[in-house]
Amino acid sequence: MKAIILTGIFSFVSVLSSSGILLAGNVLTKTARGLKLNIEEDKLVTEIVFYTPEIARVVKYPSSSDTIPERNNLSVVLAPHKCNLSYGEAGGKYTVTSSEVMVLLDKETGNVSFQTKNGAVLLEEQEKPVLIQYKEGVNTGDYRIKQVFKLDKYEPIYGLGQMQSGKLSQRNQDKYLIQGNVEDVVTFFQSVKGYGVFWDNYSPTWFVDNEKATFFESEVGEFIDYYFMTGGNADGVIANMRELTGQVPMLPLWTYGFWQSRERYKSQNEIVGVVSKYRELQVPLDGIIQDWQYWGGNYLWNAMEFLNGEFWNPQKMMEDIHAMNAKAIISIWSSFGPMTKPYKELDEKGMLFNFQTWPLAGPDLWPPREDYLSGVRVYDAYNPKARDIYWKYANKGLFALGMDGWWMDSTEPDHLNFKDEDLNEETFLGSLRKVRNAYPLMSVGGVYDHQCKASSDKRVFILTRSAFAGQQRYGANTWTGDIQGTWDSFKRQIPAGLNFSLSAIPNWNTDIGGFFLGEYPKKLADPDYKELYVRWLQFGTFCPMMRSHGADAPREIYQFGQKGEPYYDAIEKFIHLRYSLLPYIYSVSWEVTSRQSTFLRALVMDFPKDKNVWDMNNEYMFGKSILVKPVTDPMYTRMQDEERVSDFSSVKSTEVYLPEGADWYDYWTEEKLAGGVSVQKEVPLDVMPLYVKAGSIIPIGPEVQYAQQKSWQQLDIHVYPGADGTFCLYEDEFDNYNYEKGAYSEIWMKWNDKKRTFTIESRKGEYQGMLHERTFVLKTADGKEKTINYTGKKINIKL
Structure with missing residues (x-):
C-alpha cells in the first residue's frame, strides 16, 4: 500500500485562461458548479461541486482522472442543480459562494472550509487528507481514506444513526461504525450551528472526536467524498439531507395505531385468538405481527411460505384477522435455509454469501453442533437480480395472501463468529468490505421498489432492524433490535431514537418492554418488570410506531392483570390516549412528508438558544407541540421478605425541565407554567409527564377500537x-x-x-x-x- 501525501507551498504564477490558474505546477479551475484544484506534485484533485445553494459536495480523487470518477452511489438521489455562484479570493484562499454558503479552498494546503454568507465559520478541514491505496487483494485500486475536521470546543453534534451509548451529543466518541443488531450506523452528523456533514461511504468507518480533531476514516473508498449542507437549524439540515438522499413517503394511518407481537405466535389459532381477545376486551388494536418459524425448522429458514403445520390455512388466517378490522405483517429475513426454494435458486446463480449468520443450529439445536449446522446463508441484496428473486418468493408466498406489510428482520444482516476476512467476500458491487454498511438500504429498498411496482392500492410498510442514509425513502420504520428489558436499556433508547431522527430518518420504534428479560427470572411475576413495561409503553405511545414485542414472556395487555388493576389500567389508558391523538399524529406524518419535519424532536431542535437542552437525553418533543418526559426509574416497587412487591401507598414525583422560549401547559391538569425552569411533576403509575407548548393547536379524535373505525x-x-x-x-x-x-x-x-x-x-x-x-x-x-x-x-x- 502506498500513501498519497498531500503537502507543498505554492505561489501564484499566471493566469492560463478564463477558467484555469497555474500555481507552480498546480491548476485551479473554475467550473460551472464550483472549484477544482489539481496539486500536480501529489497527484490529487480537490473538487467542490454545488448541488443546491445549501448543499456542496467535496471530492478528493487522484489527478489521473480528468473528472470525478464514476461510482455506485447508493444513498444520494439528487442531481446537481444550476446555482448562481460567485468566485473570489481572500486571505490566501479561493472562494466560491452561493446565496447560502461560502466554501473556501486553501491555496497552500488544499483544505476546504465553510462559512455562512456573512462570514461566520461553520466547519473547517484540518490536517492533510489521507488516501492509502490497496495494491493487492479484492480492493486493489481503491483506498483507505480519512478526512479530519475542526469543530468548536463546545459545539454539540448529533446523528451517526442509532447508538446505544445513552449520549445525545456525539462529541468525545471513538466509534467503529458497522451495522449491528442494536446499532444502526449512518455516517452523518449535524451541528447545533445549523450545518450537517454526510460522509458518503459504505464501508466500515471509524468516527473519532476528541480534543485534537474530529474525523471519518473508512476502510475502503474510491476517493474521499462527502457533502456539506447548511440549513440554519436542525429542521433545515434534515430537509437538505432528505433532498440529497430521498423524501419520506406517507405510511398508512393504521401503522400509527397499537401493534401487538411476541416471539412468537406458534399457531394460526393463537395469533387469531390474540386479535379476538383484544376485540373482546375492547382494547384498541390495529396490527398483529407473526414472527419467525411459521416456515418450520431451520433448514427451511425464511422459506417465505407457511410450511409449519400449526398454520393450517394461512389464507383463512388473513381473512379472519381482516374480518376483525386488524392488519398483519410478517417476519422475513435476509437469509435462507438450504432446503428452501429461494436458497436453491440464489445458490445456483452465485448470489449467496458464505459468512456465518443466524441461526447456526440445524434442527433447532442449542448450542449449535458443528456436525449439524443450519447452512443458512445471507443473499446478495446488492444484486438487482437477487432482489428480483427475493421479491418473487415474498410476493407468491405471502403478499398474495393479503399480507399488509413486512417485518424485515436481520437487515444489517446478522454476522456471527465475525472474521475480518469475511469482509473480502465478493458482492455484486465489489467487496463486502466496500459496501457493508449499505446492506439494509439495498435489502429494504428492494422490497419497497418491488411492492410499489406490484400495487399502488396499498402503501408499503416495512418494519426493519437496520438502516443507512437514504432509507427514509423506502416506507420503513426501524426498531432498535434485540435490546435488554432493563431500566438502563430503556433510558438508552430515548437518545438512540433522537439521534436516529437527527440523522434525517424519522420513522423509529423499540420493542416495548425490551426484547430479552434475562434480568427478570420471574418474568411478568416480578412487579419491577411490570412497572418497567408500563413506563416503556407510555414512551412508546409517543413514538412513530407503538409496538409491544419481546421474548421470554408474552406481553399482551391481559398478561398484566385485568381491568381495575393498576398495571392493566395504566396500559389501557395510554393505548386509548394514542388513538385519541391519531388526527394529530397523522397530520404530523404529513408534515414529515411534505415539509421535511420530524416526529421525535430533541429539544435542541426547537430551542437551540437554550444551552440547557443541548445535551438533554431524557426529554423530547413529539411533533412540535407535545413535550414528553418518560419516567425511566422504578418508583412503585420495594423489597419485602427478600421479594419485590408493588407499593402504591404514596405518589412519587420526577423532575421535568421546561425549555426557555415558551410557556407550557401540563397536559393532565392544564396548569400553565413558564419556561426556562425545572418543575416537579407527580407521576402515579398511569401518568407520564406531558406538557404542551403555548400556542399549540391539537385535534383530538373519537374513541375507537382501530384507527379507521370512525x-x-x-x-x-x-x-x-x-x-x-x-x-x-x-x-x-x-x-x-x-x-x-x-x-x-x-x-x-x-x-x-x-x-x-x-x-x-x-x-x-x-x-x-x-x-x-x-x-x-x-x-x-x-x-x-x-x-x-x-x-x-x-x-x-x-x-
Whole structure:
C-alpha cells in the first residue's frame, strides 16, 4: 500500500485562461458548479461541486482522472442543480459562494472550509487528507481514506444513526461504525450551528472526536467524498439531507395505531385468538405481527411460505384477522435455509454469501453442533437480480395472501463468529468490505421498489432492524433490535431514537418492554418488570410506531392483570390516549412528508438558544407541540421478605425541565407554567409527564377500537393560549398513493393570541370519501368552549 501525501507551498504564477490558474505546477479551475484544484506534485484533485445553494459536495480523487470518477452511489438521489455562484479570493484562499454558503479552498494546503454568507465559520478541514491505496487483494485500486475536521470546543453534534451509548451529543466518541443488531450506523452528523456533514461511504468507518480533531476514516473508498449542507437549524439540515438522499413517503394511518407481537405466535389459532381477545376486551388494536418459524425448522429458514403445520390455512388466517378490522405483517429475513426454494435458486446463480449468520443450529439445536449446522446463508441484496428473486418468493408466498406489510428482520444482516476476512467476500458491487454498511438500504429498498411496482392500492410498510442514509425513502420504520428489558436499556433508547431522527430518518420504534428479560427470572411475576413495561409503553405511545414485542414472556395487555388493576389500567389508558391523538399524529406524518419535519424532536431542535437542552437525553418533543418526559426509574416497587412487591401507598414525583422560549401547559391538569425552569411533576403509575407548548393547536379524535373505525366527523380542537399558533389538519384516503396525485385535503387552523381569535381557513384539496361537513368543538386550556359547524369555508371565531 502506498500513501498519497498531500503537502507543498505554492505561489501564484499566471493566469492560463478564463477558467484555469497555474500555481507552480498546480491548476485551479473554475467550473460551472464550483472549484477544482489539481496539486500536480501529489497527484490529487480537490473538487467542490454545488448541488443546491445549501448543499456542496467535496471530492478528493487522484489527478489521473480528468473528472470525478464514476461510482455506485447508493444513498444520494439528487442531481446537481444550476446555482448562481460567485468566485473570489481572500486571505490566501479561493472562494466560491452561493446565496447560502461560502466554501473556501486553501491555496497552500488544499483544505476546504465553510462559512455562512456573512462570514461566520461553520466547519473547517484540518490536517492533510489521507488516501492509502490497496495494491493487492479484492480492493486493489481503491483506498483507505480519512478526512479530519475542526469543530468548536463546545459545539454539540448529533446523528451517526442509532447508538446505544445513552449520549445525545456525539462529541468525545471513538466509534467503529458497522451495522449491528442494536446499532444502526449512518455516517452523518449535524451541528447545533445549523450545518450537517454526510460522509458518503459504505464501508466500515471509524468516527473519532476528541480534543485534537474530529474525523471519518473508512476502510475502503474510491476517493474521499462527502457533502456539506447548511440549513440554519436542525429542521433545515434534515430537509437538505432528505433532498440529497430521498423524501419520506406517507405510511398508512393504521401503522400509527397499537401493534401487538411476541416471539412468537406458534399457531394460526393463537395469533387469531390474540386479535379476538383484544376485540373482546375492547382494547384498541390495529396490527398483529407473526414472527419467525411459521416456515418450520431451520433448514427451511425464511422459506417465505407457511410450511409449519400449526398454520393450517394461512389464507383463512388473513381473512379472519381482516374480518376483525386488524392488519398483519410478517417476519422475513435476509437469509435462507438450504432446503428452501429461494436458497436453491440464489445458490445456483452465485448470489449467496458464505459468512456465518443466524441461526447456526440445524434442527433447532442449542448450542449449535458443528456436525449439524443450519447452512443458512445471507443473499446478495446488492444484486438487482437477487432482489428480483427475493421479491418473487415474498410476493407468491405471502403478499398474495393479503399480507399488509413486512417485518424485515436481520437487515444489517446478522454476522456471527465475525472474521475480518469475511469482509473480502465478493458482492455484486465489489467487496463486502466496500459496501457493508449499505446492506439494509439495498435489502429494504428492494422490497419497497418491488411492492410499489406490484400495487399502488396499498402503501408499503416495512418494519426493519437496520438502516443507512437514504432509507427514509423506502416506507420503513426501524426498531432498535434485540435490546435488554432493563431500566438502563430503556433510558438508552430515548437518545438512540433522537439521534436516529437527527440523522434525517424519522420513522423509529423499540420493542416495548425490551426484547430479552434475562434480568427478570420471574418474568411478568416480578412487579419491577411490570412497572418497567408500563413506563416503556407510555414512551412508546409517543413514538412513530407503538409496538409491544419481546421474548421470554408474552406481553399482551391481559398478561398484566385485568381491568381495575393498576398495571392493566395504566396500559389501557395510554393505548386509548394514542388513538385519541391519531388526527394529530397523522397530520404530523404529513408534515414529515411534505415539509421535511420530524416526529421525535430533541429539544435542541426547537430551542437551540437554550444551552440547557443541548445535551438533554431524557426529554423530547413529539411533533412540535407535545413535550414528553418518560419516567425511566422504578418508583412503585420495594423489597419485602427478600421479594419485590408493588407499593402504591404514596405518589412519587420526577423532575421535568421546561425549555426557555415558551410557556407550557401540563397536559393532565392544564396548569400553565413558564419556561426556562425545572418543575416537579407527580407521576402515579398511569401518568407520564406531558406538557404542551403555548400556542399549540391539537385535534383530538373519537374513541375507537382501530384507527379507521370512525370518521373524523367530530373532533375536539384543543387550543393552548399564550402565543400565536398554527396547525394543518391533514386527511387523505389513508392507504394508497393517490395523495401523490393530489388526492388529499388540508385544513389550516390559526390562533391569534392577542386578539383571541381562532381561524379555520378554507379547505384546500379534495379526495374520494372526503367529509364535506363536520363539527369542531373548540376548547381552550383556559376554559372556553365553542361548537363550530364547518363546511369547508373560512370561519373566524372570537373567544
